[in-house]
Amino acid sequence: MPEVIRRIRPTPVDDYLDNPHRGCCTFQRFNGDELFAGTRWSEEGPTEFPQRKYERPAPEYLPTTVAYCRWFWRLMEPQRGRYDFSMIDRSLQVCDERGQTLAVRLMAHGSAHQPQVPDWYAQSCPMTENRQKRVPFMGPVYDAPEYFEHWGRFVRExxxxxxxxxxxxTIDVTYIGPWGEGAGECSPPQCRRFAELWAEAFVHTPRLGMIGGEQMKAAIATGAGWRCDCFGDQRFFGSPTVPHYLSWNHMFDAYPSSLVQCGARDAWRTGPVHFETCGVPMNWYRLNGDIDFVIQQGLKYHGTYFMPKSTALPPAWMDKLDAYCRQLGYRFVLRQATVSTRVPLGGRLHFEAWIENVGVAPIYRRYDFAVRLRQGNREAVIAFTDEDVRTWLPGDAYLQRDIPLPEGFDRGWVEVAAALVHPKTEQPSIDFAVRERFPDRWVDLGGFEIVAA
Known part of the structure; x- marks a missing residue:
């Protein structure tokens, strides 16, 4: 008996895909900007926005669809209750122009010799000496009601x-220590209050808890993902009696224990994971770091973002880092689609699809799988709005639908294509990792014949 279905098996590709919400990030910079010189960078977010110098990516960097920037409180609330978010507005505009989204950290203060809390806060609210960095400085009392009130109000605004x-x-959940990275004293109840504040304020934006301690525990308990700020260090510390390769470092002595102790091993299933490099990769290379180990750990932790601080990457490692960033986050391969070969007029198209996520994490934003039907100048897009692509963990997803033929379609040939579309615009927004995709991101699935009923 003749087969009444048609199988389509697109060809998988390993190409870089210009997909959003994943991969390498710029830092305090945007696509087309110059990189920081040497191995140094700035903790102060952009306030000036020069014209792009390069077509993306900048030389000695990787392609990117995410810009990560952070700014200090005193810049944005120089007077109590008077806000200046002009740099945020401009950053979002530049991201739109250059094909990026904007990941943000708001910082209450930096370390010594960096911007501190606003003057109005320091002059009227509890302050104390913070001695957890090499140079002591006067910082806020993190448990003080005034700190929760004023920093919390700013975050809500x-x-x-x-x-x-x-x-x-994304938005980082930050309220302890310089840059919000946890070097300070804050009680578990206050950490819970801050974590809940972020969760209530940011309903639509994925939140990232800072790794380690009560700050991480509290954020993870509210459904946040996590980020770390010294990813990749192995030999940066030591002493006259301890060789570098046996010295304390984050990759061995901090991150594995923090994830276990903070209950964060499975947080990646519902919230993204962001790796900010310790120093910059060029330093790792010069110290003969083990890049293969770093990459293996990043994939094991199901990372979505890699942020090497917009500094030049070692040429000898470029291929490995490129391959690593292609594996981060989601990567969807449309392995097979099955469609009816003939559908009676007024009937239903039987459709099945097997999609494999060959990345290491899900996508954390909603998009809809959709089928497009075309016949002459008629077109219909059928979105599977009941299918939550955010649940497509690494591995397989399978779709099966009987699609009613849209009004206006008549006997004859109908072209079929599939895509992941934006839920509001129904425009294709995510590339499948297959060769048969059109320039507009739809994947060619052949077609079927409408026949007389």
Missing amino acids: FAARYDEHPLLE
Whole structure:
């Protein structure tokens, strides 16, 4: 008996895909900007926005669809209750122009010799000496009600303006220590209050808890993902009596224990993981670091973002880092589709699809799998709105639908294509990792014949 279905098996590709919400990130820079010189960078987010110098990516860097920037509180609330978010607005505009989304950290203060809390706060609210960095400095009392009130109000104000912005990629949950990275004392109840504040304020934006301690525990408990700020270090520390290769470092002595102790091993299933490099990769290379180990750990942790601080990457490692970033986050291969060969007029098209996520994490934003039908100048897009692609963990997803023929379609040939579309615009937004995709991101699935009923 003749087969009444047609199987389509697209050809998988290993190409770089210009997909959003994953991969390498720029830092305090945007696509086309110059990299930082040498192995240094700035903790102060951009306030000036020069014209792009390069077509992306910049030389000695990797392609990127995410910009990561962070700014200090005193810049954005120089007077109590008077906000200046102009640099955020401009950053979002530049991201839109250059094909990126914007991941953000708001920082209450830096370390000594860096921007501190706003003057109005330091002059009227509890302050104490913070001695957890090499140079002591006066910082806020993190458990003080005034700190929760004022820093919390500022965070809420930011969220009220930007939480629903389509280009806001992630927000860091930060309130302890210089840069918000945890070097300070804060009680578990206050950590829970701050974590809940972020969760209530940022309903639409994925949140990232800072790795380690009560700050991470509290964020993970609210459904946040996580990020670390010294990813890749192995030999940066030591002493006259301890060789570098046996010295304390984050990759061996901090991150594995923090994930276990903070209950964060499975947080990647619902929240993204972001790796900021310790120093910059050029330093790792010069210290003869084990890049293969670093990459293996990043994939094991199901990372989505890699942020090497917009500095030149070692040419000898470029291929490995490129391959690593292609594996981060999601990567969807449309392995097979099955469609009816003939459908009676007024009937239903039987459709099945096997999709494999060959990345190491899901996508954390909603998109809809959709089928496009075309016949002459008629077109219909049928979105599978009941299918949550955010649940497509590494491995297999399988779709099966009987699709009613849209009104206006008549006897004859109908072209079929599939894509992941934006839920509001129904425009294709994600490339499948297959050769048969059209320039507009739809994947060619052949077609079927409408016959007389």
